[in-house]
Amino acid sequence: MKPACGKGSEMQATIVAAEPLAARAGLQILEQGGNAVDAAVTVGFALAVTFPEAGNIGGGGFLVGDVGRARGTDDGQPICLDFREKAPLKADRDLYVRAAEAGIEKASLLGHLAAAVPGSVAGLLDALDRWGSLPRSRVLAPAIGLASRGFPMTASRHRRLSSKGTRGQMTLFEETARIFYPDGEPVAAGEIFKQPDLARTLQRIADNGREGFYGGETADHILVEMKRGGGLIAIEDLESYRAVVREPVQFELNGVEVLTMPAPSSGGICLEQMLRILSRFPLEEFGAGSTDTIHLLAESMRRSFADRNHFLGDPDFVSIPTEKLLSEERIEAMAKSIDLKKSTPSSAITPAGATEKEETTHYSILDRHGNAVAVTTTLNGSFGSKVVVPGTGFLLNNEMDDFTARPGEPNLFGLVQGEANAVEPGKRPLSSMTPTVVIGSGGEVRGVLGTPGGPTIITNVLQVFLGLYRHNLSPEDAVSQPKVHHQSLPDHLYHEEGIAKETLMALKDRGHQLKRRGKIGDFQLISVAPGGAVRGVSDPRGGGTTATKVKIQRN
Ligand code: GLY
Numbered sequence: 001m002k003p004a005c006g007k008g009s010e011m012q013a014t015i016v017a018a019e020p021l022a023a024r025a026g027l028q029i030l031e032q033g034g035n036a037v038d039a040a041v042t043v044g045f046a047l048a049v050t051f052p053e054a055g056n057i058g059g060g061g062f063l064v065g066d067v068g069r070a071r072g073t074d075d076g077q078p079i080c081l082d083f084r085e086k087a088p089l090k091a092d093r094d095l096y097v098r099a100a101e102a103g104i105e106k107a108s109l110l111g112h113l114a115a116a117v118p119g120s121v122a123g124l125l126d127a128l129d130r131w132g133s134l135p136r137s138r139v140l141a142p143a144i145g146l147a148s149r150g151f152p153m154t155a156s157r158h159r160r161l162s163s164k165g166t167r168g169q170m171t172l173f174e175e176t177a178r179i180f181y182p183d184g185e186p187v188a189a190g191e192i193f194k195q196p197d198l199a200r201t202l203q204r205i206a207d208n209g210r211e212g213f214y215g216g217e218t219a220d221h222i223l224v225e226m227k228r229g230g231g232l233i234a235i236e237d238l239e240s241y242r243a244v245v246r247e248p249v250q251f252e253l254n255g256v257e258v259l260t261m262p263a264p265s266s267g268g269i270c271l272e273q274m275l276r277i278l279s280r281f282p283l284e285e286f287g288a289g290s291t292d293t294i295h296l297l298a299e300s301m302r303r304s305f306a307d308r309n310h311f312l313g314d315p316d317f318v319s320i321p322t323e324k325l326l327s328e329e330r331i332e333a334m335a336k337s338i339d340l341k342k343s344t345p346s347s348a349i350t351p352a353g354a355t356e357k358e359e360t361t362h363y364s365i366l367d368r369h370g371n372a373v374a375v376t377t378t379l380n381g382s383f384g385s386k387v388v389v390p391g392t393g394f395l396l397n398n399e400m401d402d403f404t405a406r407p408g409e410p411n412l413f414g415l416v417q418g419e420a421n422a423v424e425p426g427k428r429p430l431s432s433m434t435p436t437v438v439i440g441s442g443g444e445v446r447g448v449l450g451t452p453g454g455p456t457i458i459t460n461v462l463q464v465f466l467g468l469y470r471h472n473l474s475p476e477d478a479v480s481q482p483k484v485h486h487q488s489l490p491d492h493l494y495h496e497e498g499i500a501k502e503t504l505m506a507l508k509d510r511g512h513q514l515k516r517r518g519k520i521g522d523f524q525l526i527s528v529a530p531g532g533a534v535r536g537v538s539d540p541r542g543g544g545t546t547a548t549k550v551k552i553q554r555n
Contacts, residue, residue: 009532010368010369011366011367011368011369011370011528011532011534012366012368012534012548012549013027013030013031013366013367013368013548013549014364014365014366014526014534014536014546014547014548014549015027015030015039015043015363015364015365015366015536015546015547015548016363016364016365016448016524016525016526016536016537016538016544016545016546016547017043017047017361017362017363017364017524017538017544017545017547018047018051018054018361018362018363018452018522018524018538018542018543018544019047019050019051019055019361019543019544019545020543020544020545020547021046021050021146021151022043022046022047022049022050022051022055022363023043023363023544023545023546023547024547025042025043025046025142025143025146026039026040026042026043026046026363026365026547027039027547027548027549028042028142029042029134029138029139029142030365030367030368030549031549032134032138033133033134034132034133034134034138034139034367035067035131035132035133035367035369035371036065036067036365036366036367036371036372036373037065037067037127037128037130037131037132037133037371037373038128038132038133038134038138038139039365039367039373040063040065040124040127040363040365040373040375041124041125041127041128041132041139041140042139042140042142042143043363043365043375044061044120044124044363044375044377045057045124045139045140045142045143045202045205046142046143046146047361047363047377048120048143048198048202048394049143049146049147049195049198049202050146050151051361052180052383052395053157053160053359053361053379053382053383054359054360054361054377054378054379054382054452055361055377056118056120056377056378056379056384056394056395056397057118057120057121057201057202057205057213057394058115058118058120058379058384058389058394058395058396058397059085059118059119059120059377059378059379059380059384059397059399060083060084060085060116060118060119060120060123060377060378060397060399061083061084061119061120061123061375061376061377061378061433062080062081062082062083062084062261062265062375062376062377062431062433062435063079063080063081063083063123063127063373063374063375063435064078064079064080064248064259064260064261064373064374064435064436064437065078065079065080065131065259065371065372065373065374065437066078066079066259066371066372066437066439066445067079067131067371067372067373068131068371069369069370069371070369075443076370076371076372076439076443076445078248078250078259078437079130079131079245079248080245080246080247080248080259080261080262081123081126081127081130081243081244081245081246082119082123082243082244082245082246082261082264082265082428083119083120083122083123083124083126083243083244084119084264084265084399084428084429084431085116085117085118085119085397085399085428085429086116086117086119086237086241086426086427086428087116087117087400087403087423087424087425087426087427087428087429088116088117088231088232088233088234088237088425089232089234089236089237089425089426090232090234090425091232091400091423091424091425092423092424092425093422093423093424095107095113095400095405095423096108096113096400096405096406096423097406099113100406108398108400108401108403108405108406108411109381109385109398109401109412110169110172110385110386110398111172111173111229111230111231111385111386111387112225112226112229112230112231112232112385112387112396113230113231113232113400114384114385114396114397114398114399114400114401115231115232115233115384115385115387115396115397115398115399115400116397116399116400116429117233117237117238117241118213118241118396118397119241119243120377121205121210121212121213121214122210122213122214122241122242122243123243125205125209125210126242126243127243130245136205136206136209137206137207140202140203140205140206141206143202144199144202144203144206147194147195147196147198147199147202147393148194148195148196148199149194150192150193150194150195151192151193152189152190152191152192152193153187153188153189153190153191153192153193154189154543155189155190156543158186158187158188158189160382161180161181161186161187162186166382166383167181167186169383169386170383170386172386173386173387173388174390175387175388175389175390176383176386176387176388176395179195179197179388179393195393196393197391197392197393198392198393198394199393200393201213201218201392201393201394204216204217204218205218214238214239214241215238215239217391218392219235219238221389221390221391221392222238222389222392223235223238224390225387225389225390229387231387231396240426244316246261246262247262248260248261248262248268249261249262249268249269249271249272251272251275251276253275253276253279253469254275254279254469254470255440255441255469256438256439256440256441256446256447256469257438257439257440258271258272258275258436258437258438258439258465259436259437259438259439260272260434260435260436260437260461261376261431261433261434261435261436262315262322263312263313263314263315263320263322263430264313264314264315264428264429264430264431265430265431265432265433265434266308266312266430266431266432266458267431267432267433267434267435267436267457267458267461268434269307269308269312269320269322269325269326270304270305270307270308270432270458271434271436271458271461271462271465272326273300273303273304273307273325273326273330273331273334274300274301274304274458274459274462275462275465275466276326276331277300277303277304277331277334277335277338278296278297278300278466280331280332280335281296281335283296283466283470283471284470284471284472287471288466288467288471288473288481289481289482289499289500289503290503291503291506291507291510292340294484294493294495294499294503294507295340295343295507295510295512296338296340297459297462297463297484297486298343298484298486298493298507298512299338299343299344299486300334300335300338301459301462301485301486301487301488302344302346302349302486302487302488302491303334303337303338303349303488304334304458305455305486305487305488305489306346306349306488307325308430308488309415309416309417309418309487309488309489310418310420311325311418311420312420312421312430313420313421313422313427313430314421314427314428314429314430316427316428317424317427318420320420341510342510342511343493343510343511343512345491345511346488346489346491347491349488359378359379359380359381359382359383359384359452360376360377360378360380360433360452360453360454360457361376361377361378361452361522362374362375362376362377362433362435362450362451362452362522362523362524363375363450363524364448364449364450364524364525364526364536365448365526366445366448366526366528366534368549370444370445370528371445372437372445372448372526373437373448374435374436374437374448374449374450375435375450376433376434376435376450376451376452376457378397378399378431378433378452379395379396379397379398379399380397380398380399380401380402380412381398381401381412383395384396384397384398384399385397385398386398399429400423400429401429402421402429402430402431403417403421403422403423403427403429403430404417404418404419404421404422404423405423410489410490412454413432413454413455413487414487414489414490415454415455415487415489416489417430432453432454432455432456432457432458433450433457434449434450434451434457434458434461435449435450436448436449436450436461436465437449438465438468438469440528440530444528445528446527446528446530447465447468447525447526447527447528448525448526449461449464449465449523449525450523450524451464451521451522451523451524451539452521452522453520453521453522455485455487456483456485456494456520456521457521459483459484459485459486459487460483460485460520460521460523463478463481463483463484464478464479464523464525467479467481468527475525475527475535475537476535476537478525478527478537479523479525479537479539479540480539480540480541481498482495482496482497482498482499483495483496483520483521484496484499485517485520491513492513492514492515493507493512493513493514493515494515494516494517494520495514495515495516495517496516496517496518496519496520497516519541520541521539521541522539522541522542522544523537523538523539523541524537524538524539524544525537525538525539534548536548
């Protein structure tokens, strides 16, 4: 295979993100000579301004990349950073059981108790220090400009703010209402939306680094609000928060090497399990979207999610039997247990739960040297806990709901999870975010993949991967093909519209309990062809964009 980025050649720098202003801000940084990590930091901070549903400084995320290429060198180094939120030190496993008993029904989802200690600022700054090349002030400048000068409110965000559910919850909190519902009404479509408090917070981060968020004035505002609203985040939580460098999940399959996210994400382990189970079946022969292929997808998903929901949690707190879960024997046994003509009820597999909200966001970056960065970041639900910390302009996450908040009960995503993911002080909740980089046999980047969507993140990355590397679909078709999802419990095969009626009937005949659902994910893909041609595809399901610098220079 010919390397896509050979010595002396330059790639087409590309950023694919769910929101165009943030993507362009990142592209400017690449144009100013920044690398993929510099651009990722800029896009991350810019999304906190322009995409408040999910972009954040009050949440967390994961970064996977393959970087370090400079002009004249071909091989990159895998990088992986965990900046997932952590449970406050005052949290404990029965916190939400007690809250429910006290009549507070949605404590893990709405309001101050739902917020875990934010990780995004630590993570983005750490990534910049380790692998970036530009000064902090430069990479934060676009976000500060967008917050202080403002930008037009989009019609889709205006509609979302106007919906009964969002409006009802957001206006429970005075500061949130003041920012998003001035004069009692959602900011109008087309109106210039300025966020001066957020601009000042970002400026403090630019001036003082992590201390600008986890200390000083910003920390004071967080602590005052926690006291006022009955939240648990204390100064010790803020001072002690650190992002963690992890070893990425790394495996070879179908002629490519996959770099993806380890625990506390379930994404990498599940993706590897499902791909290796499916490598034992002739999917190419069955064809993309055929009954046999969808049946096998569902059966591998349900088996992998049963393991996910039982075994996985924060590796700093629970011992994850990774070797066993990824052993040849385990994969072989999982594949062998699949009946090609009949679905296996999830109850016959192991413990394992979908109303979906796509309120996470992903962006993919490729710089001109061929360095790749994939970042998935989240507040969990749309606008997180709905609490804006007064004086700071940012929303706090509701990531505590990704724990097994109430044992035996499904969480926001319908997942029924186990003891390994119980709440413990300082622990990270199990995630499904799956930022992924695909490397070709010549050491060159072939793909940068990721999407929001709770547990559908993992199964969506799986389907785009299979579309690209096994079914030979175009990048556009790999992203837009109708997606399916199974997460063991509830025992439903979720599907988007667009799958042929006969296929659905045949799947039903095999015993699948079909459930049509709305759009799955908002994929942000960069695909690099073996000859070096770069294609960015922002999912037609969302409102994102591909920003590219059209400059290919080959010496
Ligand atoms: N909050 C969604 C996830 O991390 O999977």
